[in-house]
Amino acid sequence: MAEESFKLFFSYSHKDETLRDELAYHLSILERQGVISSWHDREIRAGEQWHDQINDNLNTADIILLLVSAYFLASNYCWDVEVKKAIERHDKGEACVIPVILRPVDWAGAPFAKLQALPKNAEPVVSRNWHTQDEAFADVAKGIRAAVEKLKQERAEGQREPEIDRIQKQKEVETLQRQRKQQETDRLQREQEAERRRQQEVESLKQEHQEVEKLHQNELASDKGIDYSRLRDLLAAENWQEADYETYIVMLQVVGREKGDEIRAEELSKFPCTDLHTIDRLWAKYSNGHFGFSVQKEIYLSVGGKPDGNYYKEAWEKFGDRVGCRVKGYWISARDLTFDISSPKGHLPYFVGLALGRGSVRGWGCGLFSRIDTCRL
Secondary structure (H helix, E strand, O other), rough: OOOOOOEEEEOOOOOOOOHHHHHHHHHHHHHOOOOEEEOHHHHHOOOOOOOHHHHHHHHHHOOEEEEEEEEHOOOOOHHHHHHHHHHHHHHHOOOOOEEEOOOOOOOOOOOOOOOOOEEHHHHOOOOOOOOOOHHHHHHHHHHHHHHHHHHHHHOOOOOOOOHHHHHHHHHHHHHHHHHHHHHHHHHHHHHHHHHHHHHHHHHHHHHHHHHHHHHHHOOOOOOOOOOOHHHHOOOOOOOOHHHHHHHHHHHHHHHHOOOOOOOOOOHHHHOHHHHHHHHHHHHHHHOOOOOOOHHHHHHHHHHOOOOOOOOHHHHHHHHHHHHOEEOOOEEHHHOOOOOOOOOOOOOOOOOOHHHHOOHHHHHHHHHHHHHHOOOOO
């Protein structure tokens, strides 16, 4: 039965890749003889989790080569992950760590400084003291062969981990791989479910958009059979104050409530888009885009608000300042409104706030703007 080869792991900086390749060539005889099987991060295939692949191979390697250079010492990943794990496994007797000095650099005090390095006398591979780099790499290859022979002897003498422990580790690796496969399956299922919900939302928005298109064919359209002719006539006559109050009345009618009552949050969240579009379009049309819910929403968004139904204090205050409903830090009452086109843009409609939140801009804005955004006003 053929002997099991020793797993060799290259820890290196990508800027030293050429030198790593040269060393790999010099180790090819050990590969051909089945003495070692080497691995480095360039073997990671597209689509694989590179961190998991590195971690798995680093944790199962018998020999870990640290290809030392200034680039290597400057690499956070090499230093914080690979060197740390390599020394930890070396100290536990789980792996043999060999520093290979590629380039001149001050590595005194490094975690691996206590280990015997290659080439001989820790002379850097690119040093002029070697006749050629091949001479240096040949010395490294001989040192690695000697390390392998020592590991073979230790394995034969039973000084390495018992076979049962090795099998257990292999089972742990297989279990980990199965867990990762299951996690990937779960992730794909979640993504598919999210895509399904997204498609449903797209279809729902498409239907709402189609409803909006129908509105252009009927200026006074209503899903609840509401007569908006009075509101239209008041706006056409620029009777802004009466139109503001009429808006309050018709919105109560839409949700089936009477004058003096309030529209509940759940009713506002389901307020018919058709009716909301009709009211807004009438205000925008007869004020030449100066008034209307959609105008107010755009102002609110421009000062940092979000149409998600939540209350953002700073955005609301800026909104109130912009539309003239907040003066010198105080919200004004309905009797202080300016029912004239000379008022700030977005000043009206306002009275409907009484039906939505006991007269506060905060109360009607939070829910109303969210619904307006859903209805694409």
